[in-house]
Structures are given as C-alpha cells and as structure tokens.
Amino acid sequence: MVKGKQKKRSRSTVHSSRKQRSRAPDRERTRGKRPDLRVEIAGLPLKNPVMTASGTFGYGTEFTPFFDLNALGAIIVKTVTMHPRLGNAPPRIAETAAGMLNSIGLQNVGIDGFRREKLPFLQTLATPLLVNIAGKSVEEFADLAKRLSDAEGVAGIELNISCPNVAGGLDYGTDPRLTYEVVRAVRQTTTLPVIPKLSPNVTDVTVIARAAADAGADALSLINTIVGMAIDVRTRKPKLPGNTGGLSGPAIRPIAVRMVWEVAQVVKLPLIGIGGIMTGEDAIEFFLAGASAVQVGTANYLDPLAPMKVLAGIEAYLIRHGFDAVTPLIGTVLPPDPETE
Amino acid sequence: MEDRGWIVQAEMHSLRRFEPDYFLQRFTSPPLAFQPGQFVMVKPSGSLDLFLPRAYSILRVQRLSTGSRGKKVNVVEILYKVLGKGTTALSQLKPGDRVDLLGPLGNGYHVTQGVTTAILVAGGIGVPPVVALAERLASSRFTVHGSRRKSVGRRSSDTDRRSSDFDETSASSVEPLGRAVIGHRKMVAFVGGKSSTDALCLTDLRKAGAVLHVATEDGSLGHQGLVTDLLESYLRSSGHSAELSRSLDGHRSTIYACGPHPMLYAVTQIAERFQISCQLSLEAEMACGFGACMGCVIPVKSPELRVESLGQSVNREPSTVNERRYKLCCKDGPAFDAREIAW
Ligand SMILES: Cc1cc2nc3c(=O)[nH]c(=O)nc-3n(C[C@H](O)[C@H](O)[C@H](O)COP(=O)(O)OP(=O)(O)OC[C@H]3O[C@@H](n4cnc5c(N)ncnc54)[C@H](O)[C@@H]3O)c2cc1C
Ligand SMILES: Cc1cc2nc3c(=O)[nH]c(=O)nc-3n(C[C@H](O)[C@H](O)[C@H](O)COP(=O)(O)O)c2cc1C
Ligand code: FES
Numbered sequence: 001m002v003k004g005k006q007k008k009r010s011r012s013t014v015h016s017s018r019k020q021r022s023r024a025p026d027r028e029r030t031r032g033k034r035p036d037l038r039v040e041i042a043g044l045p046l047k048n049p050v051m052t053a054s055g056t057f058g059y060g061t062e063f064t065p066f067f068d069l070n071a072l073g074a075i076i077v078k079t080v081t082m083h084p085r086l087g088n089a090p091p092r093i094a095e096t097a098a099g100m101l102n103s104i105g106l107q108n109v110g111i112d113g114f115r116r117e118k119l120p121f122l123q124t125l126a127t128p129l130l131v132n133i134a135g136k137s138v139e140e141f142a143d144l145a146k147r148l149s150d151a152e153g154v155a156g157i158e159l160n161i162s163c164p165n166v167a168g169g170l171d172y173g174t175d176p177r178l179t180y181e182v183v184r185a186v187r188q189t190t191t192l193p194v195i196p197k198l199s200p201n202v203t204d205v206t207v208i209a210r211a212a213a214d215a216g217a218d219a220l221s222l223i224n225t226i227v228g229m230a231i232d233v234r235t236r237k238p239k240l241p242g243n244t245g246g247l248s249g250p251a252i253r254p255i256a257v258r259m260v261w262e263v264a265q266v267v268k269l270p271l272i273g274i275g276g277i278m279t280g281e282d283a284i285e286f287f288l289a290g291a292s293a294v295q296v297g298t299a300n301y302l303d304p305l306a307p308m309k310v311l312a313g314i315e316a317y318l319i320r321h322g323f324d325a326v327t328p329l330i331g332t333v334l335p336p337d338p339e340t341e
Numbered sequence: 342m343e344d345r346g347w348i349v350q351a352e353m354h355s356l357r358r359f360e361p362d363y364f365l366q367r368f369t370s371p372p373l374a375f376q377p378g379q380f381v382m383v384k385p386s387g388s389l390d391l392f393l394p395r396a397y398s399i400l401r402v403q404r405l406s407t408g409s410r411g412k413k414v415n416v417v418e419i420l421y422k423v424l425g426k427g428t429t430a431l432s433q434l435k436p437g438d439r440v441d442l443l444g445p446l447g448n449g450y451h452v453t454q455g456v457t458t459a460i461l462v463a464g465g466i467g468v469p470p471v472v473a474l475a476e477r478l479a480s481s482r483f484t485v486h487g488s489r490r491k492s493v494g495r496r497s498s499d500t501d502r503r504s505s506d507f508d509e510t511s512a513s514s515v516e517p518l519g520r521a522v523i524g525h526r527k528m529v530a531f532v533g534g535k536s537s538t539d540a541l542c543l544t545d546l547r548k549a550g551a552v553l554h555v556a557t558e559d560g561s562l563g564h565q566g567l568v569t570d571l572l573e574s575y576l577r578s579s580g581h582s583a584e585l586s587r588s589l590d591g592h593r594s595t596i597y598a599c600g601p602h603p604m605l606y607a608v609t610q611i612a613e614r615f616q617i618s619c620q621l622s623l624e625a626e627m628a629c630g631f632g633a634c635m636g637c638v639i640p641v642k643s644p645e646l647r648v649e650s651l652g653q654s655v656n657r658e659p660s661t662v663n664e665r666r667y668k669l670c671c672k673d674g675p676a677f678d679a680r681e682i683a684w
Contacts, residue, residue, distance in 0.1 A: 055634075062632040062672075065347060078635070086667060093626040093636035095426075098389040100628060104635050107667065250389060301629035302384075302394060303441065305349060 035318035036325035037311075039073070039292050041270045042193030042218030044128055044155055046073040046293065049326055050283070050311045053274050053297030054079055054132035054158060054197070055104065059118040060125070066304040071311070073293060074128045077118065079160045081133070082140050084110035088165065094230045094239035099249025099276070100298060101228050103165045103240045106134060111147050119151060128155035130195065134163060135182075141172075142185040149190040156192050159183065162199030162224035164246045173199035173224070176211035183215035195272065197221040198263075200255055209263040220263065221272040221295065223256045249298040250276040257289050264290025264331050278306065280313015290331040348373070350386065351442040353434045354407075354416050360538055362423040363466070364432050365400070367416040368442055373402050377474035378449025378599075378622050378676040381417060382630035385430050386439040395427035396627050396671070398469040398599070399445055401476065417442070420541065422466040446630050450474050450597050450620050450676045457593055460575075460617070461530040461551060462608055464568055464600025465539050468532065470622045470676075471599050472542045475528055475549040528552065529575065533568025533604070537561040568600075569607040576615045595620065596679075609679040619679035625670035638667035639674060640683040 037048035051074040059077050060069055069075060087107025094101040109117060114131075122129050131154050135141035141159065148154045161182060163169035172178045179196065186194050196212040198205060200223040209220055225246025230239040238244075256275025264271060273286030274295040283294045299306035314326065323329060354367040368383070382394035397419040404415050421428050434440070450470070452459075459478055463471040530551035534540040535558045547553055554571045555563030564571055598608045599622035612619035625637035643666040668674065668681075 058633040058635075087635065087638065090638050090640075090667075091626040091636075092638065093393075093628045093634070095391075095393045098392055100393060102628070102634070102636060107635050107638070249392060298628075301634050302392075303349065304443070304629075304631065304633070 033324065035315060035323055036327075037073075037315065037318075039270075039326055039330075041074075041272060041293050042156055042195055044074070044193055046128065048073040048311055048314075049287070049293035050307050050314070051130070051272065051293060051295045052076055052300065052307060053295035054160065056297040056300045060122055063300075063304055067308050070126045072127050072307055074130055074155070075122065075125065076130045076132055076158055076295065077122065078108055079106050079132045079134045079163065080108055080111050080114045080144065081106060082111055082135065082144060084108065084113055085166075089241055091240065092245075094245065096228070096230055096247065096249075097251060099247055099251035101230055101240060101245030101247055102225070103242050103245040105165045106163060106169070111144055115147070115151055119153065123153035125153075129153055130156040130158050130193075132158040132160050132197065134160040134166075134169065136168065138178075138181050138185045141182050142189045145186045145190045145192070145194075149192055154192065156218075157186065157190065157194055158221055159186060159194065159196040160224070162197050162201070164199070164201060164225055164227045164244070165242070170199055170201055173197075173208060174202050176207050179208050180211040180215045183212050183217050187216035193218040195219045195221050197224055197274075198259075199224050200226050200252070200259055205259045206262050206266045209267045213267045213269050217269060219270040219272060219292075220267065221274060222263065223252070223259055223275050226252055226255065248276070250278055250282075252276050253282060253285075257285050260286055260291050261289035261333065277310060278302075280310050280315070280317050283310050283314050284317050284329070287326060287329045288331070288333040290333075292327070292330050348417075348442050348444070351417070351440050353436055353438045353440060354405075354414065355436060356432070356434065358432075359541070363420065363538075363541060364423065364428075365418060365420050366431060366434075367405075367418050368440060370402070370415050370417045370442070372404070372415045373417060373445060375399050375402055375445040375473075376449030377477045378470045379445040379447050380470075380630070380675060381419065381442055381444030382446065382627070383419070383431065383440055383442045384427060385434060386441050388430065391426045391430050393427075393628055394441060394443070394630065396446075396624070396630055396675075397421055398473065398622070398675075400469040400473055417444075420466070420469045443630060447671050447675050448673065450622070452478070453595060453618070458527045458529065458595075460572070460594050460596045461528065461546070462533075462568060462572055462596060462598035462600065462604075463531070463542075464533045464598075464604040465535070466541075467598075467600030467604075467622070468541045469599075471530070471597060472545050472549070474597055475530060475546050475551050478528060479549040530554065531556070531568045531572050531575070533557070533571075533600070534562075535559065567604070567607070569604060569611060572596075572608065573611050576611065576617070594618075598622070598679075605679075606684055609682065609684070612679055620676050621679050621682065622675045623670055623677055623682070624675065627671055630671045632669055632672035635669065637670040639670050639677065641666050641668045641677070641681045642683045 039046050039049045054076045055078050085106050088103050088105030092103050131148050133144040161173035172182045196217050225248045228247035229244045232239050253276030260273045270292040272293045273291030277283050277296050278299045286294050296307045348370050351368040354369045357365045380396045380398045384394040400420045401418040423432050461471045528551040530546045531554045532540050533556045540555050556568040556571050594617050596612050596619040605621050627637045628634040
C-alpha cells in the first residue's frame with residue numbers, strides 16, 4: 001500500500017504494492033472506517049484511482065460548474081499536438097448501441113496554445129495533471145515531452161500512440177518497434193513519468209505492452225477507442241464522413257477488461273484501465289483484472305458527475321466487501337470454477 | 342452560466358401530443374433562469390441502447406399549480422417532433438418517470454440594444470427558441486438600462502401561474518431578459534411548415550404580441566410556399582433596403598431564426614441583401630452539450646488564421662475561401678451571428 005507521499009519515483013515501490021494483492025480483507029479492522037483509496041501510478045501518489053480520460057474532459061474548465069476537480073485522483077486533458085489542429089469535418093459523433101463513434105481528429109490548440117491558454121487554470125489545481133501528447137514523428141513526441149517537462153504543474157505525460165482518427169495516428173501503437181522507439185525517445189528526454197496509451201486495434205496487445213515496458217515506460221494506459229463503422233440505412237451512407245470512427249462507451253468494456261488482464265499477466269508495470277466505465281463496479285472489474293487506476297471517458301458526456309459517482313461506487317464496494325483499501329484488490333481476479341461434466 | 346441552475350435528474354411532469362407527431366413535454370425542475378435559445382440535454386435515465394442524450398431548446402420555464410391543493414412546481418417545457426430513438430423514448434414516458442436532464446446550456450439569442458423590430462423566423466420544429474424569445478421580449482418590453490441586477494435575481498417563481506393547461510400561457514408568465522435591454526416596439530413572426538399541422542405555437546406567438554405570417558408548403562394554412570418568401574416580401578414592402586439598413590420609419594430590425602438548414606441559409610442571404618443583422622440557432626450532432634467532447638463543431642468563417650509554429654505565431658490571411666475554423670455549437674452557440682457561418 002502507498003504510505004504517504006513518496007519523494008522519489010521508483011518502480012520497486014509500485015511492485016511492492018502489487019505484492020500485497022493477496023492479503024485477505026480484515027473485516028473487523030475496517031468496520032466503520034473509510035477505505036483507503038490511495039494508489040500509486042508511475043511513482044505518483046494519487047489520493048484515489050479515478051482519473052478522467054483524454055478527450056472526454058475538455059481542459060477541465062467545462063466541469064467546474066459540476067464538482068471540485070481536486071476530488072479526482074488525476075486529470076488528463078485532451079491530446080496536445082505540436083501545432084494547433086482544426087480537427088475533422090462534422091458530423092463527428094454517431095450514436096451506437098451502448099456507445100458512440102467519434103471522429104474528432106485531435107482538434108486542439110497546440111502545445112504553445114496549451115501552455116498559454118489552458119495550463120494556467122490547470123496549474124491552480126492541487127490534483128496531479130497528466131498531459132496527453134501526440135506527435136507526428138519520434139522527434140516530435142520527444143520535443144513535446146521536452147516542452148512539457150519545463151512547464152510548471154505537469155505531473156506526467158501520457159503518450160497517445162493510439163488515435164484512430166488521424167492519418168498515421170495508430171502507427172506508433174500498432175507496431176512494437178515504433179512503440180519502442182517513441183517511448184524510448186520520450187523516456188530519454190524527460191524525467192516526468194511516461195505513460196503510453198495503448199491501442200486495442202492490434203492482434204496481440206501484450207506485444208506492444210512489452211515493447212513499451214522495455215523502452216522504459218512507467219505505467220500503461222489502456223484502451224483507446226476501437227475502430228468501428230456505422231451506416232445510416234436510410235441514406236445508405238456511413239454516419240461519419242471519414243467512414244470509420246473510434247468506438248467508446250460500455251460496448252467496449254469487455255474488450256478493455258480482457259486487454260488489461262492480458263497485459264497484467266506479462267508486464268509488471270502499473271496499468272490504468274479505460275473503457276466504458278460508468279459505475280464503481282465497472283471500475284472494480286478493471287482493478288480485479290490488474291489495473292491500479294481507471295479513467296472515466298465517455299460517461300462524462302452523459303453525466304458530468306460520472307467520475308464522482310464512480311469514486312463513490314468504488315468506496316461503497318470496498319466497504320460492502322470488507323476491503324480496507326483499493327490496492328489489495330488489484331489483479332486478484334480468481335480462477336474460474338473448474339469445468340464440470 | 343454561473344448564476345443558473347443545473348439539473349441532472351428530473352421527472353416527467355406531463356406530456357401532450359399534437360397530431361401528427363409533435364409532443365410538448367414538461368419536466369419538474371428547480372426554478373431556472375434561462376436565455377431564449379438555450380437548451381437542455383435530455384434522455385430517459387438508465388437507458389443504454391439509447392445512449393446519448395439529445396438537445397432540446399427550452400420552450401418555457403414556469404411555475405404551475407398541480408392538483409386540487411394548488412401545490413406549486415417548477416417545470417421546464419420542451420417541444421419536439423418524433424423522429425428517431427431519442428424522441429420516441431421521450432414520447433413514451435409516464436408522469437414521474439426519471440430523466441437525465443442537464444441545463445440550461447449554451448448561449449441563446451443575443452438581444453442587442455436599440456433593436457426596435459424583432460423579426461422572428463421559425464421553420465417546422467425550429468419554433469421553440471423563437472417562441473421563447475417572443476415571450477421574453479413581450480415580458481421585457483419596457484426593461485431599460487440599469488435594470489440588470491434586478492432582472493437577474495428575478496426568477497420565474499415570481500410569477501404566479503395557476504393554469505396547468507398548455508395553451509394558457511400568457512406573456513406575463515415569463516421572466517424578463519437577464520440583460521440590460523431594449524425597447525422592442527414591434528414583433529413580427531414568420532412561421533413555416535410542410536402542412537398546417539407543422540406550423541406550431543401560433544397562439545403562443547400571437548399572445549406574445551407578434552404580428553403573424555404563416556406559410557405552408559401545401560398551402561393548407563396561410564401562404565402557399567416557403568416562409569422565406571414571406572420574409573422577403575415583408576422586408577420589401579416595409580421599405581427595408583440595403584442603402585438605409587433600416588426600415589423607412591427609422592426602426593432598426595434584427596432577425597432571429599431557427600429551422601432547417603436550407604431555410605437558415607436562405608434567411609442569411611435575405612438578411613445580407615437587406616443588411617439586417619441576423620441571428621441563427623443552429624444544430625449539430627452532440628454527445629455532451631457542454632464543451633467536453635468537441636463533437637458539435639460549426640464551420641465559421643475565419644477572418645484571420647493564426648498559425649503557430651516553434652513558439653512564434655504568424656498571422657496570415659486565408660489563402661482560399663475554404664479556409665475554415667470551427668466553433669462549438671453547444672458552447673459558442675447554438676445562437677450565432679449569421680455573418681459568422683461558413684455555409
Ligand atoms: C441546440 C439544439 C436544439 C434542439 N432543439 C430541438 C427541439 O427543440 N425540438 C426538437 O424536436 N429537436 C431539437 N433538436 C434536435 C434533437 O436534438 C434531435 O436531434 C432530434 O430530436 C432527433 O433525435 P432522435 O433521437 O429522435 O433521432 P435519432 O435517432 O438521433 O436520429 C438521428 C437523425 O436522423 C434523422 N431521423 C431519424 N429518424 C428519422 C425518420 N424516421 N425520418 C427522417 N429522419 C429521421 C433525424 O434527422 C435525426 O436527427 C435540437 C438540436 C440541437 C443541437
Ligand atoms: C469524443 C472522444 C474524444 C477522444 N479524444 C481522445 C484524445 O484526444 N486522446 C486520447 O488519447 N484519447 C481520446 N479518446 C479516447 C478516450 O480517452 C478513451 O480512451 C476511450 O474513449 C475509451 O474509454 P471510454 O469508453 O470510457 O470512453 C477520446 C474519446 C472520445 C469518445
Ligand atoms: S456537444 Fe460536446 S462539445 Fe458540444
């Protein structure tokens with residue numbers, strides 16, 4: 001378990017927290033006490049495991065009318081690129097069963113605009129800020145990381161090597177060699193925690209996860225959206241002008257849980273589970289599969305209070321099941337019942 | 342948006358159908374202050390197949406007495422046409438059913454000072470924000486400069502509504518505009534639809550004091566043809582001309598419009614020709630309604646495009662007319678100045 005604030009980041013502390021996963025819950029001791037929600041990701045102590053997913057939380061300000069952002073474990077903002085991006089032509093959204101397709105195309109103000117216009121507000125928050133970046137080349141990823149390293153108030157960097165909605169956006173996250181190169185280049189440029197965000201649009205996610213770990217990643221986020229398509233049968237045209245888009249929402253949760261579980265078997269890095277989390281129990285599923293923290297994405301659109309509800313749901317589950325903390329739950333999914341005749 | 346209420350859960354209060362497939366629906370809410378043109382995001386609570394909430398313009402917010410005891414409730418009213426999943430689900434709700442309702446959201450029509458004729462143009466189901474504006478203008482007709490503080494603090498709860506009948510809405514039941522305005526001397530409303538059943542809220546507009554012009558495509562009510570034809574001939578006959586940029590009697594006008602895309606485009610062109618300022622309430626596919634997803638973009642003209650590279654910014658003129666910028670329908674709009682829009 002995380003004990004207070006840690007000055008130095010070291011991966012071993014993360015591992016030791018995972019060793020305690022099998023400790024049995026102590027019902028007597030936890031009675032009447034609030035469970036300890038603290039977790040540690042990439043050496044960052046977080047007061048709770050609930051973060052916001054990139055691209056679903058604007059730049060934070062959109063949510064200030066609804067709740068105190070400092071109640072979040074961490075904030076992750078919309079992907080920042082080197083130059084401002086206009087994004088894709090509308091329509092950019094199509095509803096699907098229990099989810100949605102999007103094709104935003106990384107519309108953002110660019111790194112300079114981000115530092116000038118968006119960062120000042122985010123710096124006023126006490127909760128850690130992770131900035132999600134996407135570069136067009138290995139050098140650009142590294143350059144972006146450098147520009148964030150000397151900015152005040154940035155606690156870590158999430159690498160978007162998995163955006164399905166821009167040309168070449170998926171390349172770095174679907175080829176283990178490119179993943180390795182990008183992660184290593186960023187690793188060598190910054191002392192900030194480096195968290196690659198993995199794509200589900202691959203045959204074997206563990207190959208990519210290993211490459212990222214070998215290159216020195218501090219943690220892994222997964223998953224980004226899944227490439228999908230929807231056709232309007234009335235017009236017989238695709239619902240999105242670029243034909244395909246990224247699928248998100250509860251529809252993708254089983255895929256995300258599976259991928260977190262697969263990666264947890266082979267990589268000893270803290271994992272951040274993302275995909276269709278709407279409730280506390282959805283988040284618990286990810287902890288059991290091996291995630292140390294979660295990100296709430298599409299749910300934010302339906303209910304701007306979703307991260308707070310997920311957090312309350314996690315706490316309620318822990319109390320109900322006699323856990324005194326989140327960390328003992330991580331990666332403790334039990335083996336299935338033996339098959340019977 | 343700071344002063345305004347945010348509701349995230351509400352209950353259906355009542356529902357009324359207008360043949361063939363229009364529904365006027367009320368949801369209980371805390372007392373809300375809203376600008377005409379603002380909207381709410383609504384969906385039945387808990388549904389996953391119908392996944393995203395839909396945007397609906399706020400038609401009206403009022404305080405009603407319900408039941409024999411005269412208990413008061415605040416309600417938000419929306420008016421919609423049943424088209425697909427979202428509207429079908431809403432139309433099947435029963436009183437007391439829970440909905441996720443978020444709002445008021447966005448920026449409504451901006452009522453400029455000194456406007457003395459408000460020209461309202463509504464096509465089909467675009468009528469709700471236009472009616473909301475008409476009722477607001479009617480109630481704030483005599484609002485003058487400096488009244489801002491007073492009117493902001495005033496809520497719809499100040500007005501005592503007894504009726505629970507949808508049709509009995511008097512202009513005095515709506516709250517005054519939260520801005521320092523105005524002095525509209527005149528309201529002219531143009532309402533269009535495919536058929537007579539698609540020309541909605543005529544009584545409401547008349548009650549708000551608007552001079553009414555109706556057009557239907559099949560000629561079953563009013564002028565046979567397009568509502569924009571009526572608008573154009575009105576402007577011509579009332580002596581508007583580009584040279585004067587105001588009508589002959591010296592009044593300035595502003596057009597406030599909402600309706601299908603082609604209608605709004607036609608209205609924009611007419612406004613340009615007669616050099617009348619014009620505001621449009623636009624639609625876009627939305628996921629959130631409050632600026633978080635960047636899904637709802639509206640292409641706008643970019644007078645100057647700022648390109649940034651390596652820490653320096655370079656201003657340059659757009660090299661082609663196709664160079665565009667996007668604004669968010671939900672946050673920057675849904676009401677936009679017509680001159681801004683890149684069609
Ligand atoms: C700011 C804003 C304000 C709005 N205000 C209102 C309002 O006041 N009243 C209102 O009614 N709507 C309003 N809308 C539109 C509304 O949000 C929905 O898009 C619309 O009601 C359709 O939703 P749906 O779920 O029924 O259709 P969906 O299932 O979402 O269908 C998607 C689209 O397909 C089309 N479609 C679906 N079924 C059919 C069909 N059978 N025939 C033809 N076309 C079809 C519709 O055009 C629809 O937009 C507003 C939108 C915005 C952005
Ligand atoms: C509209 C939209 C925009 C997104 N933009 C980004 C983005 O800019 N960068 C990124 O890394 N992920 C982006 N994502 C992916 C989410 O962060 C998340 O990984 C994904 O949606 C799965 O989680 P969810 O099902 O909880 O939404 C976006 C998702 C949506 C729906
Ligand atoms: S609807 Fe999400 S940003 Fe406008």
